[in-house]
Amino acid sequence: MLVLKNVRIVSESEISELQDVVVNAGKYEAVGAGLAVPEGARVVDAAGKLMMPTMFDTHVHFREPGQTHKEDIASGSEAAINGGVTGIVMMPNTNPSIDSAAIVKSLLDKAKEVARINVYTSGCVSKDRAGKELAEIHGMKEAGVLMLTDDGDTVDDPALYKNAMEYATPFGMFFASHCETPSLSGPRAMNEGKKSYELGIEGSPAISEEICMDRDIRLAHAAGAHLHIQHVSSGIGAKTIEFWKGMGARVTAEVCPHHLIFNEEDIGNFDTNFKMNPPLRTAADNEQLLEGLKNGIFDIISTDHAPHTHYEKTSVDFISAPNGITGLETALVSLYHEFVAKGKLDWPLIVNKFSAEPRRLMQLPPVPIKQGGVAEFLLFDEKSTTTYSEEFFKSKSINSPYINQTLNGEIQMVVLGEEILLELGL
Numbered sequence: 001m002l003v004l005k006n007v008r009i010v011s012e013s014e015i016s017e018l019q020d021v022v023v024n025a026g027k028y029e030a031v032g033a034g035l036a037v038p039e040g041a042r043v044v045d046a047a048g049k050l051m052m053p054t055m056f057d058t059h060v061h062f063r064e065p066g067q068t069h070k071e072d073i074a075s076g077s078e079a080a081i082n083g084g085v086t087g088i089v090m091m092p093n094t095n096p097s098i099d100s101a102a103i104v105k106s107l108l109d110k111a112k113e114v115a116r117i118n119v120y121t122s123g124c125v126s127k128d129r130a131g132k133e134l135a136e137i138h139g140m141k142e143a144g145v146l147m148l149t150d151d152g153d154t155v156d157d158p159a160l161y162k163n164a165m166e167y168a169t170p171f172g173m174f175f176a177s178h179c180e181t182p183s184l185s186g187p188r189a190m191n192e193g194k195k196s197y198e199l200g201i202e203g204s205p206a207i208s209e210e211i212c213m214d215r216d217i218r219l220a221h222a223a224g225a226h227l228h229i230q231h232v233s234s235g236i237g238a239k240t241i242e243f244w245k246g247m248g249a250r251v252t253a254e255v256c257p258h259h260l261i262f263n264e265e266d267i268g269n270f271d272t273n274f275k276m277n278p279p280l281r282t283a284a285d286n287e288q289l290l291e292g293l294k295n296g297i298f299d300i301i302s303t304d305h306a307p308h309t310h311y312e313k314t315s316v317d318f319i320s321a322p323n324g325i326t327g328l329e330t331a332l333v334s335l336y337h338e339f340v341a342k343g344k345l346d347w348p349l350i351v352n353k354f355s356a357e358p359r360r361l362m363q364l365p366p367v368p369i370k371q372g373g374v375a376e377f378l379l380f381d382e383k384s385t386t387t388y389s390e391e392f393f394k395s396k397s398i399n400s401p402y403i404n405q406t407l408n409g410e411i412q413m414v415v416l417g418e419e420i421l422l423e424l425g426l
């Protein structure tokens with residue numbers, strides 16, 4: 001039995017006054033002010049700390065099967081815990097792709113063995129993400145996939161995509177789009193703009209993403225499907241979603257911390273820890289995306305956690321280096337450091353967008369801290385700091401823009417059910 005004393009609890013709507021929380025057998029037995037400590041319980045003095053439901057990340061690349069030198073389900077899950085995340089959805093652009101019931105089953109079985117968090121997976125729209133024929137959609141649904149996406153690439157053929165939507169919507173599947181118009185994207189190295197001209201690199205303009213986004217939402221609207229837009233990077237992208245929400249389309253959308261925080265200027269002298277797809281755009285886009293998060297255009301925050309080895313990221317030129325950065329271990333602390341601590345976002349919004357809404361999107365229940373609920377929480381200390389040294393990272397890869405930096409805020413405890421997954425300095 002665990003008792004947290006004098007903690008402030010963050011919900012989707014507020015931060016409470018000081019409370020005590022009794023956790024017993026993986027559940028919240030009691031929540032209230034000045035509770036008596038049951039005999040034999042461990043007491044944690046949580047004065048000055050925040051307790052909140054753990055985060056849920058709908059967009060991670062665990063690279064299994066096929067590229068487990070970058071990450072695997074075990075290491076990715078430990079990275080998630082390090083970042084206060086206890087539920088994730090894997091992307092299917094693995095090798096082989098997650099496009100059949102057999103692969104889904106084998107990965108979910110593996111996850112039960114090696115992961116200390118809740119691991120879910122998406123499945124491909126098209127076989128091997130090749131855009132030529134439909135993946136084994138119904139079988140994957142039966143095996144437990146939560147969402148269909150060809151993430152990493154767009155579904156290029158609108159007829160195939162519409163067909164998939166009309167086929168799978170009646171049995172409850174929904175779709176997620178990585179939006180890109182390949183012929184406009186060049187070598188997919190960086191945003192087309194001031195910085196790409198300065199560096200002499202062919203850029204990928206925001207319209208590459210925006211045109212495809214508009215197309216995909218139109219397809220979904222026509223097919224009566226629910227479409228989720230992944231990793232929106234531009235202000236006009238946000239406006240596109242706002243427009244279609246206003247039209248009554250069944251569209252949801254996510255924004256990633258890196259697109260909120262960084263822009264093309266951060267690439268500096270070809271730093272591949274700022275290279276991802278869609279690319280970092282401009283300071284104006286940062287502002288418009290943040291505005292979109294506050295005014296409800298974006299339903300959720302996700303990380304697009306994309307591990308690549310140091311060698312892969314640094315042994316070739318900028319254009320050839322793989323796209324993506326890790327995000328699971330830095331997302332929550334960076335959102336605090338960049339926005340909450342500066343008064344630009346508040347904690348209830350973070351819990352809403354990064355904990356409750358992602359679970360609802362996946363048709364899972366949120367995990368609020370209330371009597372009778374399953375214990376799935378983290379403790380956050382705003383006055384402490386986190387140093388992202390190489391040793392800090394549990395991911396197999398350290399391709400993070402925060403490498404060797406110290407940010408304000410620290411996750412000091414992560415609990416899932418009866419297990420304390422992480423504990424620091426308590």
Ligand SMILES: [Zn+2]
Pocket residue numbers: 151152153178230231277278
């Ligand atoms: Zn993507």
